[in-house]
Amino acid sequence: GQSLEQPSEVTAVEGAIVQINCTYQTSGFYGLSWYQQHDGGAPTFLSYNALDGLEETGRFSSFLSRSDSYGYLLLQELQMKDSASYFCAVSDGGFKTIFGAGTRLFVKA
Amino acid sequence: DAGVIQSPRHEVTEMGQEVTLRCKPISGHDYLFWYRQTMMRGLELLIYFNNNVPIDDSGMPEDRFSAKMPNASFSTLKIQPSEPRDSAVYFCASSGQGLAIGDEQYFGPGTRLTVT
Numbered sequence: 259g260q261s262l263e264q265p266s267e268v269t270a271v272e273g274a275i276v277q278i279n280c281t282y283q284t285s286g287f288y289g290l291s292w293y294q295q296h297d298g299g300a301p302t303f304l305s306y307n308a309l310d311g312l313e314e315t316g317r318f319s320s321f322l323s324r325s326d327s328y329g330y331l332l333l334q335e336l337q338m339k340d341s342a343s344y345f346c347a348v349s350d351g352g353f354k355t356i357f358g359a360g361t362r363l364f365v366k367a
Numbered sequence: 368d369a370g371v372i373q374s375p376r377h378e379v380t381e382m383g384q385e386v387t388l389r390c391k392p393i394s395g396h397d398y399l400f401w402y403r404q405t406m407m408r409g410l411e412l413l414i415y416f417n418n419n420v421p422i423d424d425s426g427m428p429e430d431r432f433s434a435k436m437p438n439a440s441f442s443t444l445k446i447q448p449s450e451p452r453d454s455a456v457y458f459c460a461s462s463g464q465g466l467a468i469g470d471e472q473y474f475g476p477g478t479r480l481t482v483t
Contacts, residue, residue, distance in 0.1 A: 291471070300458060301410070303471035345410065354423055355400075355472070357410040 260284045262358035264346055269364045270336055278331045278361045280346035288349040290322050290329045295360070296342045304331070304344075333363075341365045371475035373459050379481045385447040388478045390459030391440055398462040400472060401434055401444050405455045416442065449482045456480070 262282045270276040280290065289308035293301040307313055307322035307329060319332040333340055343360040350356060372391040380386055392399045400415040414424040419436045427434070431450070436442040446453055456479050460472040 300474035300476055301460075301472075302474070306471065354415070355412055357412075359409045 260348075260350070260356055262346055262348060262356060264344075264358045264361045266359070267362045267364070269366065271366050272336055272338060274336050275332065275334050276336060276363065278333075278344050278346075278363070280329050280331075280358055282327050282329075282346070282348050282358075284348050284350050284356060286350040287324070287327075290320070291347045291349065291355070292318075292320055292331045293345045293347060293357075294342050295345065301345060336365050338365050338367065371459055371461055371473050373457075373475035373478050375478060376476060377479045377481075379483065380449055381483055382450055383448040384482075385445065386449045386453075386480060386482075388444040388457050388459075388480070390442045390444070390475060392442070392459070392461030393463075393473055394440065396461035396463050396473075398472075399436060399442050400460040400462070401442070402458040402460065402474075403455045404458060404477075410458075413444070446480075449480075451482045454480055454482050 264280045268276055289306055291306045292304040294304050295301045304318055305313055305320040307320050310322055310324055312319055312321045317334045322329040341364055343362050345360045346358045348356050374389045398417055401413040402410055403413055404410045413426045414434045415422055416436045432446055434444045456477045458474050458477045460474045462472045
């Protein structure tokens with residue numbers, strides 16, 4: 259079967275660093291994406307990794323290890339507005355995207 | 368560009384009625400996706416099109432669901448007859464180059480469907 263595992267909830271304080279992990283098991287793999295979704299809003303794209311290593315975009319970084327079927331999203335200098343759900347998603351090569359169940363991030367003052 | 372446009376934003380209907388959701392993708396995008404999001408099942412891909420042609424509809428839950436893309440700027444998702452378990456937020460998304468090379472998907476604001 260195909261599955262993505264990520265924690266259901268994470269809580270952190272403003273200004274801190276938080277890491278959201280994602281492990282996947284899919285029949286095919288082209289890359290790992292991350293999306294952010296605020297309550298009542300639509301998912302918005304954050305990052306994409308096709309190769310092993312770290313990709314940095316401002317306060318957000320994403321990491322991939324293909325050999326471990328593992329990736330993570332790193333959020334630095336947390337702000338209250340970062341409170342949202344974060345989804346990892348795998349492109350399985352068949353032009354299909356499979357989304358994880360999402361991690362709800364709570365940022366506290 | 369205005370982004371992906373969906374209508375209606377909210378739809379409340381009675382069981383057995385036909386529901387039609389509409390989507391206008393970003394101009395120039397070749398791929399269009401329909402997703403359904405519920406608390407229980409998360410974000411599920413229902414169907415996607417490439418250049419107006421349906422490529423994979425394996426996520427369409429039942430024959431009651433159908434989707435069309437008559438031209439590059441318009442797509443519909445129809446549910447007939449609707450059932451209470453179809454209540455969800457339906458998102459349309461478009462992409463310029465397709466998933467295989469990691470092109471990001473741009474999501475519309477969604478249609479919140481409630482079937483009573």
